[in-house]
Amino acid sequence: MVIPFNPNDRAKSTATLQVEMVRRASDGEIIEVRNWIATQTEKQIHSLRLKIRRENSENFSCFYCGHDVLLRKHKRGGHYFAHKEKTAAEKADCIYQQNRMISSEERDRIRYHGQREGMRHIKTKELTVRVLRSDPRFSEPEIEKRWTSFSDGWRKPDVASKWNAQQIVFEVQVSNTYPQVVAERTDFYRKQGALLIWIYDRLKEKDWRTLHADNFCSNGQHLFLVDEECVILSET
Ligand SMILES: [Zn+2]
Numbered sequence: 490m491v492i493p494f495n496p497n498d499r500a501k502s503t504a505t506l507q508v509e510m511v512r513r514a515s516d517g518e519i520i521e522v523r524n525w526i527a528t529q530t531e532k533q534i535h536s537l538r539l540k541i542r543r544e545n546s547e548n549f550s551c552f553y554c555g556h557d558v559l560l561r562k563h564k565r566g567g568h569y570f571a572h573k574e575k576t577a578a579e580k581a582d583c584i585y586q587q588n589r590m591i592s593s594e595e596r597d598r599i600r601y602h603g604q605r606e607g608m609r610h611i612k613t614k615e616l617t618v619r620v621l622r623s624d625p626r627f628s629e630p631e632i633e634k635r636w637t638s639f640s641d642g643w644r645k646p647d648v649a650s651k652w653n654a655q656q657i658v659f660e661v662q663v664s665n666t667y668p669q670v671v672a673e674r675t676d677f678y679r680k681q682g683a684l685l686i687w688i689y690d691r692l693k694e695k696d697w698r699t700l701h702a703d704n705f706c707s708n709g710q711h712l713f714l715v716d717e718e719c720v721i722l723s724e725t
Pocket residue numbers: 508551552553554555556572578583584585
Protein backbone atom coordinates (compact mmCIF):
# COMPACT_ATOMS: atom_id res chain seq x y z
CA MET A 490 0.00 0.00 0.00
CA VAL A 491 1.32 3.44 -0.87
CA ILE A 492 0.70 6.12 1.73
CA PRO A 493 0.52 9.56 0.16
CA PHE A 494 2.73 12.14 1.84
CA ASN A 495 2.01 15.85 1.97
CA PRO A 496 4.30 17.90 4.25
CA ASN A 497 1.54 20.41 4.90
CA ASP A 498 -0.92 17.84 6.23
CA ARG A 499 -1.75 17.83 9.92
CA ALA A 500 0.37 15.26 11.73
CA LYS A 501 -1.38 12.29 13.34
CA SER A 502 -0.43 10.32 16.40
CA THR A 503 -0.74 6.55 16.69
CA ALA A 504 -3.91 5.15 18.30
CA THR A 505 -1.98 4.04 21.37
CA LEU A 506 0.92 6.14 22.53
CA GLN A 507 3.99 4.91 24.31
CA VAL A 508 5.08 7.98 26.28
CA GLU A 509 1.99 10.15 26.76
CA MET A 510 3.64 13.16 28.39
CA VAL A 511 7.04 14.62 27.61
CA ARG A 512 9.12 17.56 28.76
CA ARG A 513 10.80 19.80 26.19
CA ALA A 514 14.29 20.73 27.41
CA SER A 515 14.60 24.07 25.62
CA ASP A 516 11.81 25.75 27.58
CA GLY A 517 10.77 23.20 30.22
CA GLU A 518 7.30 22.91 28.75
CA ILE A 519 5.26 19.82 29.67
CA ILE A 520 3.57 18.46 26.57
CA GLU A 521 0.57 16.17 26.33
CA VAL A 522 1.67 14.24 23.29
CA ARG A 523 -1.65 13.41 21.63
CA ASN A 524 -3.02 16.96 21.72
CA TRP A 525 0.29 18.45 20.74
CA ILE A 526 0.98 16.23 17.71
CA ALA A 527 -2.40 17.24 16.34
CA THR A 528 -1.26 20.89 16.31
CA GLN A 529 1.81 20.09 14.17
CA THR A 530 2.21 19.54 10.43
CA GLU A 531 3.99 16.53 8.95
CA LYS A 532 6.79 18.87 7.95
CA GLN A 533 7.26 20.14 11.50
CA ILE A 534 7.31 16.64 12.97
CA HIS A 535 9.71 15.30 10.37
CA SER A 536 12.23 18.10 10.83
CA LEU A 537 11.92 17.71 14.60
CA ARG A 538 12.72 13.99 14.31
CA LEU A 539 16.12 14.92 12.89
CA LYS A 540 16.76 17.66 15.44
CA ILE A 541 16.09 15.25 18.30
CA ARG A 542 18.58 12.79 16.89
CA ARG A 543 21.28 15.42 16.44
CA GLU A 544 23.50 16.48 19.32
CA ASN A 545 22.96 19.93 20.79
CA SER A 546 19.65 20.33 19.14
CA GLU A 547 16.11 19.85 20.44
CA ASN A 548 15.71 17.41 23.30
CA PHE A 549 12.66 15.79 24.93
CA SER A 550 12.40 13.56 27.97
CA CYS A 551 9.75 11.34 29.48
CA PHE A 552 7.72 13.27 32.06
CA TYR A 553 7.46 10.21 34.29
CA CYS A 554 11.01 8.78 34.40
CA GLY A 555 13.07 11.65 32.97
CA HIS A 556 14.89 9.55 30.38
CA ASP A 557 15.35 10.79 26.82
CA VAL A 558 12.67 10.02 24.27
CA LEU A 559 12.71 9.94 20.49
CA LEU A 560 9.97 10.61 17.98
CA ARG A 561 9.07 7.48 16.07
CA LYS A 562 6.80 6.86 13.14
CA HIS A 563 4.53 3.86 12.77
CA LYS A 564 4.43 2.16 9.37
CA ARG A 565 0.85 3.34 9.01
CA GLY A 566 1.99 6.92 9.39
CA GLY A 567 1.18 7.83 13.00
CA HIS A 568 3.80 9.52 15.19
CA TYR A 569 4.64 8.74 18.82
CA PHE A 570 7.35 9.23 21.42
CA ALA A 571 9.31 6.25 22.75
CA HIS A 572 12.16 5.96 25.25
CA LYS A 573 15.53 6.18 23.57
CA GLU A 574 16.83 3.41 25.82
CA LYS A 575 14.22 0.87 26.75
CA THR A 576 16.30 -0.61 29.54
CA ALA A 577 16.69 2.78 31.25
CA ALA A 578 12.89 3.14 31.42
CA GLU A 579 12.58 -0.41 32.72
CA LYS A 580 15.11 0.24 35.46
CA ALA A 581 13.29 3.42 36.45
CA ASP A 582 10.06 1.42 36.51
CA CYS A 583 8.48 3.95 34.18
CA ILE A 584 4.74 3.76 33.82
CA TYR A 585 5.00 4.39 30.09
CA GLN A 586 6.25 1.05 28.82
CA GLN A 587 5.07 -1.23 26.12
CA ASN A 588 2.38 -3.69 27.20
CA ARG A 589 1.90 -1.96 30.50
CA MET A 590 -1.65 -1.03 31.40
CA ILE A 591 -2.18 2.42 32.85
CA SER A 592 -5.32 2.89 34.88
CA SER A 593 -7.36 6.01 34.21
CA GLU A 594 -6.65 7.16 37.79
CA GLU A 595 -2.92 6.93 37.18
CA ARG A 596 -3.25 8.71 33.88
CA ASP A 597 -5.26 11.55 35.47
CA ARG A 598 -2.79 11.86 38.31
CA ILE A 599 0.18 12.25 35.95
CA ARG A 600 -1.71 14.76 33.81
CA TYR A 601 -2.59 16.75 36.91
CA HIS A 602 1.06 16.88 37.98
CA GLY A 603 2.12 17.91 34.51
CA GLN A 604 -0.40 20.74 34.33
CA ARG A 605 0.51 21.96 37.80
CA GLU A 606 4.18 21.95 37.01
CA GLY A 607 3.47 23.90 33.84
CA MET A 608 1.53 26.50 35.81
CA ARG A 609 4.23 26.85 38.46
CA HIS A 610 6.73 27.39 35.70
CA ILE A 611 4.69 30.21 34.13
CA LYS A 612 3.99 31.81 37.50
CA THR A 613 7.65 31.79 38.55
CA LYS A 614 8.65 33.28 35.23
CA GLU A 615 6.13 36.11 35.68
CA LEU A 616 7.35 36.85 39.21
CA THR A 617 10.95 36.96 37.97
CA VAL A 618 9.99 39.47 35.28
CA ARG A 619 8.24 41.66 37.86
CA VAL A 620 11.30 41.74 40.12
CA LEU A 621 13.54 42.72 37.19
CA ARG A 622 11.14 45.45 36.07
CA SER A 623 11.12 46.99 39.52
CA ASP A 624 14.89 47.46 39.44
CA PRO A 625 15.98 50.18 36.98
CA ARG A 626 19.48 48.71 36.76
CA PHE A 627 18.05 45.85 34.73
CA SER A 628 17.07 46.33 31.09
CA GLU A 629 13.53 45.44 29.99
CA PRO A 630 13.36 41.64 30.38
CA GLU A 631 12.91 39.46 27.31
CA ILE A 632 10.76 36.38 27.72
CA GLU A 633 11.59 33.12 25.96
CA LYS A 634 13.57 34.78 23.25
CA ARG A 635 15.68 32.40 21.22
CA TRP A 636 19.49 32.57 21.44
CA THR A 637 21.37 31.07 18.56
CA SER A 638 25.02 30.17 18.57
CA PHE A 639 26.84 29.23 15.40
CA SER A 640 28.68 26.31 17.01
CA ASP A 641 26.34 25.15 19.76
CA GLY A 642 22.81 25.31 18.40
CA TRP A 643 20.16 27.32 20.20
CA ARG A 644 18.42 27.71 23.56
CA LYS A 645 15.40 29.61 24.73
CA PRO A 646 16.08 31.12 28.16
CA ASP A 647 12.96 31.74 30.26
CA VAL A 648 13.91 35.35 30.95
CA ALA A 649 16.89 37.41 29.76
CA SER A 650 18.02 40.88 30.77
CA LYS A 651 21.10 43.07 31.07
CA TRP A 652 22.58 44.39 34.27
CA ASN A 653 24.80 47.27 33.22
CA ALA A 654 26.54 45.63 30.28
CA GLN A 655 26.34 42.07 31.64
CA GLN A 656 23.90 39.71 29.94
CA ILE A 657 22.04 37.61 32.46
CA VAL A 658 19.64 34.77 31.76
CA PHE A 659 17.22 33.32 34.29
CA GLU A 660 16.02 29.76 34.10
CA VAL A 661 13.08 28.70 36.21
CA GLN A 662 13.52 25.52 38.15
CA VAL A 663 10.33 23.94 39.45
CA SER A 664 11.06 20.31 38.71
CA ASN A 665 13.98 17.97 38.70
CA THR A 666 16.29 19.05 35.95
CA TYR A 667 19.02 16.57 35.45
CA PRO A 668 22.64 17.51 36.30
CA GLN A 669 23.72 16.98 32.71
CA VAL A 670 21.16 19.54 31.48
CA VAL A 671 22.23 22.05 34.12
CA ALA A 672 25.92 21.68 33.21
CA GLU A 673 25.25 21.86 29.50
CA ARG A 674 23.13 25.02 29.76
CA THR A 675 25.61 26.73 32.07
CA ASP A 676 28.34 26.12 29.46
CA PHE A 677 26.17 27.29 26.59
CA TYR A 678 25.45 30.68 28.18
CA ARG A 679 28.97 31.11 29.50
CA LYS A 680 30.30 30.74 25.95
CA GLN A 681 27.88 33.49 24.92
CA GLY A 682 29.27 35.69 27.68
CA ALA A 683 26.09 35.48 29.74
CA LEU A 684 25.55 34.56 33.35
CA LEU A 685 22.96 31.87 34.04
CA ILE A 686 20.92 32.11 37.23
CA TRP A 687 18.51 29.36 38.26
CA ILE A 688 15.37 30.58 39.98
CA TYR A 689 13.41 28.34 42.33
CA ASP A 690 9.88 28.84 43.57
CA ARG A 691 10.30 26.99 46.84
CA LEU A 692 12.90 25.57 49.13
CA LYS A 693 12.74 22.10 50.52
CA GLU A 694 12.62 22.48 54.28
CA LYS A 695 14.34 19.32 55.34
CA ASP A 696 15.82 17.33 52.51
CA TRP A 697 17.45 19.37 49.82
CA ARG A 698 17.16 18.00 46.37
CA THR A 699 20.49 17.13 44.81
CA LEU A 700 19.96 19.94 42.36
CA HIS A 701 19.45 22.54 45.08
CA ALA A 702 22.67 21.36 46.69
CA ASP A 703 24.65 21.31 43.41
CA ASN A 704 23.53 24.82 42.65
CA PHE A 705 24.11 26.19 46.11
CA CYS A 706 27.65 24.84 46.33
CA SER A 707 28.75 25.92 42.87
CA ASN A 708 27.27 29.40 43.22
CA GLY A 709 29.23 30.83 46.13
CA GLN A 710 26.51 29.43 48.42
CA HIS A 711 23.68 31.45 46.90
CA LEU A 712 20.35 30.06 45.91
CA PHE A 713 17.80 32.31 44.23
CA LEU A 714 14.17 31.98 45.03
CA VAL A 715 11.23 34.14 44.02
CA ASP A 716 7.79 34.33 45.58
CA GLU A 717 4.88 36.76 45.84
CA GLU A 718 6.28 38.38 48.97
CA CYS A 719 9.65 39.24 47.48
CA VAL A 720 7.99 40.66 44.34
CA ILE A 721 5.82 42.98 46.45
CA LEU A 722 8.86 44.08 48.46
CA SER A 723 10.77 44.79 45.25
CA GLU A 724 7.91 46.77 43.76
CA THR A 725 7.49 48.96 46.82
ZN1 LIG B 1 9.63 7.05 31.04
